[in-house]
Amino acid sequence: MATMAFWSASHSATAQNCTTQSKLLSGTRETLAQVALSAATGVRNGDLGAVASTLAPELRNNPNLLYLLRMTGEKIANDSLAVTQLYELDANAVVPGSDSTTEFNCKLVGVNAATIFTVNGLQRGLYAFAMVEASGDRPYVISMLLRQQAGAWKLAGFYPHDRAARGHDGLWHWKDARERVVAARPNASWLGWVEYGLAETLLRPAAFVTTTHLEKLRGERAEVQPAELRDSLSNDVLFLLRGRDNAGYAITQMDAVGTEDGKRLYLSVHYRVGPIGDPDKARQRNVALVKALMDAHADLKGAFDGVMVFADPPDGADPFATEVTGEDASARTLAP
Structure with missing residues (x-):
């Protein structure tokens, strides 16, 4: 988009x-x-x-x-x-x-x-x-x-x-996010929180424009924000994720994004790293992050067609990106 x-x-x-x-x-x-x-x-x-x-x-x-x-x-x-x-x-x-x-x-x-x-x-x-x-x-x-x-x-x-992602418009995703949050209670719905963000992206005309309608959407999303996100490490770290080997991943952004053909929906995750280093190890680290995320938040597992992981180096260089599908992401589809 x-x-x-x-x-x-x-x-x-x-x-x-x-x-x-x-x-x-x-x-x-x-x-x-x-x-x-x-x-x-x-x-x-x-x-x-x-x-x-x-x-x-x-x-x-x-x-x-x-x-x-x-x-x-x-x-x-x-x-x-x-x-x-x-x-x-x-x-x-x-x-x-x-x-x-x-x-x-x-x-x-x-x-x-x-x-x-x-x-x-x-x-x-x-x-x-x-x-x-x-x-x-x-x-x-x-x-x-x-x-x-x-x-x-x-x-x-x-x-x-x-205006739509995977065949559905922003209002559909808003309603679906709300239903997922209700179904997950009293537990937090990470999928609902992410989908609220997708709904806003689809409905908002431009970054400097908002409406009474969108303010209501943002209010709903704020009310169901997972507890981990309220305790972020700093202004530019969304939350710290711990992996199976106790490795830490400082996640800075997590969104649902539609693919260019409009037919698929991916989870997009950015996190901070040091120098990228060896490409094979960098790819393994990205895949490990996805496994850790799916382990920690089961409602995300199977909700997307894949996960795009972006390791952002500190020097402003281009991120190291990995597309993760299949068993690592347990990719299935949201309800039609």
């Missing part, structure tokens, strides 16, 4: 004005929808030249973005596209040169709910956020940030990701 975020989120923010889709002037709504749909169509059709012409200056010639546009186009090549959400974000009151965080609290009409955008270092100006859903074999969403420059809307941020 690739994402390119050009601003990061924070919780200390200065509020700015937001206009939801239902309150936009008809001309503004139609223009934004046309710009968003045209950009998404260019991506789908592989017409990167047309998309490049709509980019904000700071994104032109960005190799990472060009790669992301190309990969997204391949995923949605046969899909139909529809604009589903639009927001106008007025940041004209932002102080020039400020590094503060800007927040847009977009209250939805007729319901007690809101969508909240929290952005660091936003330049003064008029912005819009659009979501384009791609309907096909695999549900997909393209969220984009638009910025008005010289009377034209330019693409200032591009955030595509899957």
Whole structure:
């Protein structure tokens, strides 16, 4: 689920004005929808030249973005596209040169709910956020940030990701996580906790966007967080896992992730190591971690099609990755 975020989120923010889709002037709504749909169509059709012409200056010639546009186009090549959400974000009151965080609290009409955008270092100006859903074999969403420059809307941020994993959307995984937690009580459900995280990933439009709905999901997940995770060693270590030989594994991240074809679901685990050293020993260490994890938390055993283990060295070098399937991961599938 690739994402390119050009601003990061924070919780200390200065509020700015937001206009939801239902309150936009008809001309503004139609223009934004046309710009968003045209950009998404260019991506789908592989017409990167047309998309490049709509980019904000700071994104032109960005190799990472060009790669992301190309990969997204391949995923949605046969899909139909529809604009589903639009927001106008007025940041004209932002102080020039400020590094503060800007927040847009977009209250939805007729319901007690809101969508909240929290952005660091936003330049003064008029912005819009659009979501384009791609309907096909695999549900997909393209969220984009638009910025008005010289009377034209330019693409200032591009955030595509899957809407489903192993054939189910975020709401399904949310419900399934809740049911697994209830079934496991009074014991902790590690699988439920991980699946809550997957549900949020599928439902969240972009890293700097949240909603009343997602806040409820996060609240549920926090309530069922396993006790081991509350006693992490430090801010960058999720928990310390002990293996069969009493070896310690400082796990920093654990998530459920869908495969690129959308058909399988893997458990992704990152942990800290010293220098990688001998590749064979590094591979054995990764496999040993998976065995230790399955020994310690039985509800994870058999829930995934495999486990991707990433040993992260301290020097910032690329992690040593191992795909573990079969008996080591006891890979089966979640309930359909």
